[in-house]
Amino acid sequence: MELRYLRYFVAVARTRHFTQAAKELGISQPPLSQQIQRLEREVGTPLFRRLTRWVELTEAGESFYEDARQILAMSDAALEKAKGIARGMNGSLSLGITSSDAFHPQIFTLLHRFQLDHPGVTLHQMEDNMANLMTALSEAELDIAFVRLPCESSKAFNLRIIDEEPMVIALPRDNPLATQPTLALEQLRDVAPILFPREVAPGLYELVYNSCLRAGIDMERAWQSSQISSSLSMVNAGFGFALVPQSMTCIQQPNVSYHPLSGAPLKTDIAIGLAAASSARVR
Numbered sequence: 001m002e003l004r005y006l007r008y009f010v011a012v013a014r015t016r017h018f019t020q021a022a023k024e025l026g027i028s029q030p031p032l033s034q035q036i037q038r039l040e041r042e043v044g045t046p047l048f049r050r051l052t053r054w055v056e057l058t059e060a061g062e063s064f065y066e067d068a069r070q071i072l073a074m075s076d077a078a079l080e081k082a083k084g085i086a087r088g089m090n091g092s093l094s095l096g097i098t099s100s101d102a103f104h105p106q107i108f109t110l111l112h113r114f115q116l117d118h119p120g121v122t123l124h125q126m127e128d129n130m131a132n133l134m135t136a137l138s139e140a141e142l143d144i145a146f147v148r149l150p151c152e153s154s155k156a157f158n159l160r161i162i163d164e165e166p167m168v169i170a171l172p173r174d175n176p177l178a179t180q181p182t183l184a185l186e187q188l189r190d191v192a193p194i195l196f197p198r199e200v201a202p203g204l205y206e207l208v209y210n211s212c213l214r215a216g217i218d219m220e221r222a223w224q225s226s227q228i229s230s231s232l233s234m235v236n237a238g239f240g241f242a243l244v245p246q247s248m249t250c251i252q253q254p255n256v257s258y259h260p261l262s263g264a265p266l267k268t269d270i271a272i273g274l275a276a277a278s279s280a281r282v283r
Contacts, residue, residue: 150203
């Protein structure tokens with residue numbers, strides 16, 4: 001499957017409109033429609049529902065859209081690093097991962113797919129907090145980094161969002177509220193919040209802190225964990241509740257229950273941050 005088919009598909013999926021997507025891509029609409037039909041034949045199922053004025057993704061299309069965005073993001077990263085390198089590149093690629101991203105299954109699926117496509121490239125991984133990753137990226141110690149948004153310092157880099165996930169509430173099972181499938185933050189005013197250090201992910205910290213504050217939670221009572229993941233151990237011990245990315249619900253502890261937020265969701269994006277093109281190279 002050619003990458004250009006994926007780019008065509010992503011453009012249509014993002015705009016929900018063939019004509020607008022064709023304009024963005026710089027091609028005419030009939031060839032774009034033909035390429036999408038060819039892609040659907042290759043995949044073996046319709047990816048779009050054709051409506052009168054726009055299109056919408058089918059269930060298969062939604063799933064394919066997530067995969068296509070990730071493949072293109074990683075491909076763009078590889079191209080940045082592989083400029084001037086012959087096909088079948090060799091060398092090493094240094095990448096950073098935030099501690100909370102390390103639990104997101106799609107990231108390592110993406111890395112495995114990249115490694116299969118480029119067996120000559122050695123991947124060097126570094127897991128750290130956002131502040132250290134951004135410093136390493138700016139000083140060219142890293143080639144790319146998986147970052148969690150919002151993050152003010154990441155705006156200096158080329159960012160490609162690959163996924164969005166909601167935050168969920170982690171609560172001790174012995175808390176009376178743990179019997180409820182969903183919870184609003186306002187219901188947790190009598191429960192102490194557990195916060196990770198601000199430097200772990202400054203933008204996400206502000207999002208969590210301010211959301212709790214608006215819900216009337218007394219932040220003077222807040223406990224601090226060393227990392228987002230260790231906050232779950234504190235929840236398990238009964239210190240209070242924590243807001244964590246949904247992908248971290250894979251961490252099962254005997255006294256921890258997870259609850260989606262009712263009302264307006266809190267969401268965080270995962271993006272690939274690329275070093276400046278001038279310093280991008282496969283080493």
